[in-house]
Amino acid sequence: MAGFDITKKKAFVCDLDGTLFMGPDPIKPAVDFVIESTVSGRFGFFYLTNNTSKTPDEYIKKIAGAGIPVRPEQILTPLITLEAYIREKGYKSVYLMAGEKVKAYLTERLADAGVAFEYDPERNELIALTYDKELTYAKLADATSLWNMRNVPPSPMCPVRTVNRTPVDYVATHPDNCCPSERGPIPDIGGMMKFLEITNGMKPSRVFGKPSPTLLKTVLDRFAPEEIAVVGDRLYTDKAIADNAGVDFVCVLSGETTREDLAKYTGSEPAITVETFNLIDA
Numbered sequence: 001m002a003g004f005d006i007t008k009k010k011a012f013v014c015d016l017d018g019t020l021f022m023g024p025d026p027i028k029p030a031v032d033f034v035i036e037s038t039v040s041g042r043f044g045f046f047y048l049t050n051n052t053s054k055t056p057d058e059y060i061k062k063i064a065g066a067g068i069p070v071r072p073e074q075i076l077t078p079l080i081t082l083e084a085y086i087r088e089k090g091y092k093s094v095y096l097m098a099g100e101k102v103k104a105y106l107t108e109r110l111a112d113a114g115v116a117f118e119y120d121p122e123r124n125e126l127i128a129l130t131y132d133k134e135l136t137y138a139k140l141a142d143a144t145s146l147w148n149m150r151n152v153p154p155s156p157m158c159p160v161r162t163v164n165r166t167p168v169d170y171v172a173t174h175p176d177n178c179c180p181s182e183r184g185p186i187p188d189i190g191g192m193m194k195f196l197e198i199t200n201g202m203k204p205s206r207v208f209g210k211p212s213p214t215l216l217k218t219v220l221d222r223f224a225p226e227e228i229a230v231v232g233d234r235l236y237t238d239k240a241i242a243d244n245a246g247v248d249f250v251c252v253l254s255g256e257t258t259r260e261d262l263a264k265y266t267g268s269e270p271a272i273t274v275e276t277f278n279l280i281d282a
């Protein structure tokens with residue numbers, strides 16, 4: 001182990017799928033540890049998820065449903081980063097590829113900024129791809145044709161053009177290739193990005209979520225790097241965000257990563273590796 005000191009820690013940033021939950025079910029010993037530590041005030045907790053198929057409210061329900069006391073500001077999802085990005089760029093027309101609940105959430109969050117989220121080839125300034133579990137062929141075709149009409153020089157292959165020739169921006173909320181489930185890995189946003197890319201070469205200008213350290217900003221505003229640790233089951237997202245933010249990584253073996261994967265891993269060692277999160281205190 002690379003010198004993990006629990007006495008220095010004040011807060012943990014916990015991944016959800018594979019760390020505290022497996023699909024809909026809580027990983028009981030890990031969840032019990034979080035409940036006890038929250039109630040006693042021993043540690044603060046933040047809940048980090050790349051899964052943008054759900055709104056923060058749905059995560060609050062899931063976490064509270066497992067018996068963990070939780071407030072909205074403890075939920076860290078790239079939907080928050082997407083909202084901040086749209087505000088920062090001043091976009092008013094976004095082609096949002098998202099399920100209805102997520103679309104309603106962002107519409108409400110950005111109501112004060114007057115942002116429209118409908119497909120509008122003349123007005124759209126941004127294509128925003130989320131983990132859209134209501135994805136259809138029509139949505140994929142709209143995204144690629146918007147890109148073709150606005151970002152690719154005129155050609156006989158694409159005779160239909162928009163009057164507006166300003167290139168449209170394109171971002172994705174996170175990079176995950178698959179989502180763990182009780183039936184094994186199922187498709188996440190990675191395949192959706194690839195679907196678009198192999199059609200016409202379009203690539204996102206930004207990919208939010210883990211491993212981008214932007215998601216930890218609100219936590220690092222309150223705690224020193226040595227006072228926090230990221231807890232997760234995935235090396236290429238959870239460990240990468242910890243490394244990128246310069247904080248300890250607690251690797252749990254309750255999800256995707258196995259001891260064999262760790263043995264083959266060429267990056268730095270996790271600060272500590274445990275079967276389930278509660279065992280950091282053993």
Ligand SMILES: [Mg+2]
Pocket residue numbers: 015016017018019232233234255
């Ligand atoms: Mg996970």
